[in-house]
Amino acid sequence: MDNYYSPKKIEKKWQDIWDENKAFAADNDYRKPKYYALVEFPYPSGQGLHVGHPRPYTALDIVARKRRMQGYNVLYPMGWDAFGLPTENYAIQNKIHPKIVTKNNVAHFKNQLKSLGYSFDWDREINTTDPEYYKWTQWIFLKLFKAGLAYKKEMPINWCTSCKVGLANEEVVNGVCERCGSPVVRKVKSEWMLKITEYADRLIQDLDGVDYIEKVKVSQKNWIGRSEGGEVDFSIKDKEDKLRIYTTRPDTLFGVTYMVVSPEHPVIDKYKDEIKNWDEIVAYREMASRKSDFERTELAKDKTGVLLNGLTAINPLNGKEIPIWISDYVLMSYGTGAIMAVPAHDQRDWEFAKKFNLPMLQVVSGKDGAEVDVTEAPFTDVETGVLINSDFLNGLEVKDAKVKSLEFLEEKGIGTKKVNYKLRDWVFSRQRYWGEPIPIVHCDKCGFVPIDESELPLELPEVDSYMPTDNGESPLAAMTDWVNTTCPCCGGPAKRETDTMPQWAGSSWYFLRYTDPTNKEALASKEALNYWLPVDWYNGGMEHTTLHLLYSRFWHKFLYDQGVVPTKEPYQKRTSHGMILGENGEKMSKSRGNVVNPDDIVNEYGADTLRTYEMFIGAFDLSASWSEDGVKGCRRFLDRVWKLQDILVDGDAYSADMETKMHQTIKKVSNDFENLKFNTAIAAMMAILNDFYKKGEINKAEFSTLITLLNPVAPHMTEELWQNMGHTDYLYQQTWPVYEEAKTVESTVEIAVQMNGKVKAKLNVSLEDTQEQVRARVMETASVAAALEGKNIVKEIYVKGKIYNIVAK
RNA sequence: GCCGGUGUGGCGGAAUGGCAGACGCGGCAGACUCAAAAUCUGUUUGUGGCAACACAGUAUGGGUUCAAGUCCCAUCACCGGCACCA
Numbered sequence: 001m002d003n004y005y006s007p008k009k010i011e012k013k014w015q016d017i018w019d020e021n022k023a024f025a026a027d028n029d030y031r032k033p034k035y036y037a038l039v040e041f042p043y044p045s046g047q048g049l050h051v052g053h054p055r056p057y058t059a060l061d062i063v064a065r066k067r068r069m070q071g072y073n074v075l076y077p078m079g080w081d082a083f084g085l086p087t088e089n090y091a092i093q094n095k096i097h098p099k100i101v102t103k104n105n106v107a108h109f110k111n112q113l114k115s116l117g118y119s120f121d122w123d124r125e126i127n128t129t130d131p132e133y134y135k136w137t138q139w140i141f142l143k144l145f146k147a148g149l150a151y152k153k154e155m156p157i158n159w160c161t162s163c164k165v166g167l168a169n170e171e172v173v174n175g176v177c178e179r180c181g182s183p184v185v186r187k188v189k190s191e192w193m194l195k196i197t198e199y200a201d202r203l204i205q206d207l208d209g210v211d212y213i214e215k216v217k218v219s220q221k222n223w224i225g226r227s228e229g230g231e232v233d234f235s236i237k238d239k240e241d242k243l244r245i246y247t248t249r250p251d252t253l254f255g256v257t258y259m260v261v262s263p264e265h266p267v268i269d270k271y272k273d274e275i276k277n278w279d280e281i282v283a284y285r286e287m288a289s290r291k292s293d294f295e296r297t298e299l300a301k302d303k304t305g306v307l308l309n310g311l312t313a314i315n316p317l318n319g320k321e322i323p324i325w326i327s328d329y330v331l332m333s334y335g336t337g338a339i340m341a342v343p344a345h346d347q348r349d350w351e352f353a354k355k356f357n358l359p360m361l362q363v364v365s366g367k368d369g370a371e372v373d374v375t376e377a378p379f380t381d382v383e384t385g386v387l388i389n390s391d392f393l394n395g396l397e398v399k400d401a402k403v404k405s406l407e408f409l410e411e412k413g414i415g416t417k418k419v420n421y422k423l424r425d426w427v428f429s430r431q432r433y434w435g436e437p438i439p440i441v442h443c444d445k446c447g448f449v450p451i452d453e454s455e456l457p458l459e460l461p462e463v464d465s466y467m468p469t470d471n472g473e474s475p476l477a478a479m480t481d482w483v484n485t486t487c488p489c490c491g492g493p494a495k496r497e498t499d500t501m502p503q504w505a506g507s508s509w510y511f512l513r514y515t516d517p518t519n520k521e522a523l524a525s526k527e528a529l530n531y532w533l534p535v536d537w538y539n540g541g542m543e544h545t546t547l548h549l550l551y552s553r554f555w556h557k558f559l560y561d562q563g564v565v566p567t568k569e570p571y572q573k574r575t576s577h578g579m580i581l582g583e584n585g586e587k588m589s590k591s592r593g594n595v596v597n598p599d600d601i602v603n604e605y606g607a608d609t610l611r612t613y614e615m616f617i618g619a620f621d622l623s624a625s626w627s628e629d630g631v632k633g634c635r636r637f638l639d640r641v642w643k644l645q646d647i648l649v650d651g652d653a654y655s656a657d658m659e660t661k662m663h664q665t666i667k668k669v670s671n672d673f674e675n676l677k678f679n680t681a682i683a684a685m686m687a688i689l690n691d692f693y694k695k696g697e698i699n700k701a702e703f704s705t706l707i708t709l710l711n712p713v714a715p716h717m718t719e720e721l722w723q724n725m726g727h728t729d730y731l732y733q734q735t736w737p738v739y740e741e742a743k744t745v746e747s748t749v750e751i752a753v754q755m756n757g758k759v760k761a762k763l764n765v766s767l768e769d770t771q772e773q774v775r776a777r778v779m780e781t782a783s784v785a786a787a788l789e790g791k792n793i794v795k796e797i798y799v800k801g802k803i804y805n806i807v808a809k
Numbered sequence: 810g811c812c813g814g815u816g817u818g819g820c821g822g823a824a825u826g827g828c829a830g831a832c833g834c835g836g837c838a839g840a841c842u843c844a845a846a847a848u849c850u851g852u853u854u855g856u857g858g859c860a861a862c863a864c865a866g867u868a869u870g871g872g873u874u875c876a877a878g879u880c881c882c883a884u885c886a887c888c889g890g891c892a893c894c895a
Contacts, residue, residue: 215812215814215889215890218812218813219812219813222890223890225891225894227894227895229895246894246895247895248894249895260895329893329895330893330895331894331895333894334895335895340895341895346895347893348893348895349895420894420895421894542890545890546891616833617821619822621814622814622815622888623889624822627821627834629833629834630833632834633832636833636848637832637833679823680822680823682832683831685832687832690832750828754827754875757875796875797827799876802828803828805827805875807875807876
């Protein structure tokens with residue numbers, strides 16, 4: 001008898017059968033109800049799969065498999081986000097073409113994913129480095145360019161000293177490169193930019209219409225950083241020019257005691273000749289420019305600055321003359337690069353004023369005239385404040401004063417309402433080889449000219465060296481044959497753009513390509529897009545909330561405006577999984593020596609065990625520590641499911657004593673799978689399994705239902721069990737079990753009888769029983785009678801089927 | 810500093826305001842075995858008690874309620890994100 005559970009024997013077998021049958025291919029029959037489940041496609045790194053990968057993949061695999069059994073036409077695809085620095089670096093070190101490195105890594109990843117039995121539609125596999133794919137990435141870029149949303153600009157960028165590449169703001173974390181951790185410095189370069197800021201408002205507003213977990217919405221909003229306020233012009237004494245500032249507190253205009261401009265502000269150079277302390281100014285600017293962004297923000301909480309001696313500003317509301325300072329706490333890149341300082345009501349202004357002994361003028365008092373000492377700390381509360389010392393604003397609450405002040409300014413023509421964002425335009429150039437070439441040509445006569453769409457894809461040329469260069473040029477720049485071309489516009493000599501696109505480009509639209517992955521005429525057909533969009537459920541890591549998610553929503557909205565896609569938003573629902581940590585509770589890493597390789601787990605316990613464990617490990621959205629003992633427990637569970645075969649008896653209906661429990665379990669598992677509560681779904685199956693063992697038998701109807709419920713989690717084993725039952729068809733073709741609500745409720749239930757909140761007895765009652773009937777039974781219970789001895793009943797509460805509580809004194 | 814999240818047995822973690830600790834791990838005891846592993850059975854919040862049972866108990870302090878892990882107020886700790894954004 002060799003009928004024992006052996007994953008090694010059965011898992012490969014079923015994977016091959018699914019492949020041969022194309023069991024999980026999405027159907028192109030657009031009349032069926034569809035379901036598009038999406039997980040973030042991986043970067044195929046040389047290290048191979050990490051145990052963190054299977055967590056989200058298994059979760060949505062469960063949803064996809066269940067939905068298929070419920071009759072949906074499910075699209076659950078997988079692909080490769082294969083451009084990127086690690087591949088390029090590996091290629092450089094080992095002198096292998098990045099194309100080859102990518103091919104090998106993809107093959108390895110694919111093998112690993114296949115060994116886990118995912119129901120991906122492998123016919124729709126995509127790869128961002130495939131010219132047939134990046135043709136359309138380039139096509140989208142051309143559309144952006146033609147719409148005026150892509151532009152080239154000389155600007156200080158974040159330059160990673162180690163990767164030798166410019167980074168987007170989003171890629172700089174705590175002043176260092178997100179990827180390699182090296183310091184990031186400012187470097188002025190001419191870079192391609194995308195106007196994501198033009199979509200800032202829509203990127204916030206449209207969050208209302210989608211079902212994202214709250215923290216994702218919040219971080220997107222924080223990142224975009226919308227603020228409402230006004231721009232106000234301050235005159236400069238005896239000059240034509242005005243100094244324009246941005247403020248969110250126009251109500252505090254009467255409290256302005258000085259102004260501050262950023263060291264890079266143009267007004268400084270313009271009035272160079274009139275500034276008496278020019279040497280001091282120059283020295284300060286030099287010092288400020290040498291600081292990295294990191295130093296300007298993280299380290300330099302201590303305010304620095306220099307008085308702009310020779311220029312004086314005038315408060316437009318009261319005509320008061322006020323000094324102008326320069327300080328690097330005012331950033332040229334936000335607002336107008338100049339501020340009005342109200343030290344009594346702003347933390348930073350207050351610190352600056354303290355340090356340089358500048359006057360403070362309180363213009364907001366506490367609620368009901370409550371005294372506030374602004375020499376101790378600034379009073380920044382906008383909820384309770386009331387205006388004082390402010391002429392026509394006196395007595396108003398802050399929010400009303402803001403409105404009135406702005407109205408007044410607009411009337412007088414000295415200010416306007418203004419909305420500002422922290423979000424900056426997206427730095428889109430990378431000085432690297434392994435990325436999509438930007439399909440633009442520069443001609444001295446015609447400027448930047450897009451290449452013709454018919455020339456796409458513009459393929460990456462073969463180069464001798466992929467090495468990044470110290471001068472900040474892309475390795476492509478050395479390829480003069482490729483660089484020198486003719487202008488598509490005038491036919492004269494021209495040069496190709498040599499920077500490539502960032503990794504985020506290919507991943508900003510990949511979910512569109514899955515709907516129609518081999519289309520040669522368009523990024524996908526209209527029919528396919530109309531049918532499949534939006535993605536019904538997208539799961540991915542929190543680390544992609546402000547990068548990938550925001551970028552892809554931006555591109556999608558642009559494509560919507562262009563009439564390419566039918567929906568405003570790409571993803572209807574977005575969830576996020578927690579990290580899998582090492583056994584010691586720390587992040588898995590080679591240096592900590594706590595890395596678990598999924599291959600080892602599959603080898604020793606089987607893919608079904610790994611899948612079950614990753615789903616059982618804990619709440620899906622929280623991080624969880626790996627535990628080898630936990631893995632064993634899940635294997636034990638599957639062994640026990642397997643051994644149910646030993647107590648299997650005939651029966652084509654649920655047995656009477658198990659019927660309620662069966663319906664309850666179907667309900668629990670079905671709901672929990674949809675709500676990311678995989679751990680409790682599995683717990684419910686473990687619980688009913690224990691019941692069957694206690695009973696000593698399980699009939700075929702019950703067994704069939706049980707293995708169907710378990711199938712999405714442990715697909716190989718349950719298919720084998722189905723076959724062992726004598727079926728000639730497949731379990732994945734069966735329909736998902738249904739429950740009847742009425743049958744999930746027990747007819748008799750045990751209730752607790754409490755006195756003053758303490759349990760005194762337990763009683764089996766029928767749900768039909770009235771309170772009077774239950775009361776009679778309660779009162780004749782000995783323990784209750786004893787407890788009531790010498791007490792008066794004050795109140796009685798009966799919660800049907802739950803509890804009977806007596807309040808007695 | 811701001812925003813968000815989380816605090817429950819030895820551990821991972823369950824609990825639409827209604828019997829806290831489901832399910833799993835680990836431990837303990839037993840069965841099987843020459844023995845071990847595997848498997849099976851029982852037991853497992855703490856304190857006291859032979860026991861029935863009693864008392865305490867969901868980070869801390871208050872509050873609402875017949876009833877609070879769950880709701881409200883305050884505090885503490887940890888995790889994540891943002892951070893001189895005017």
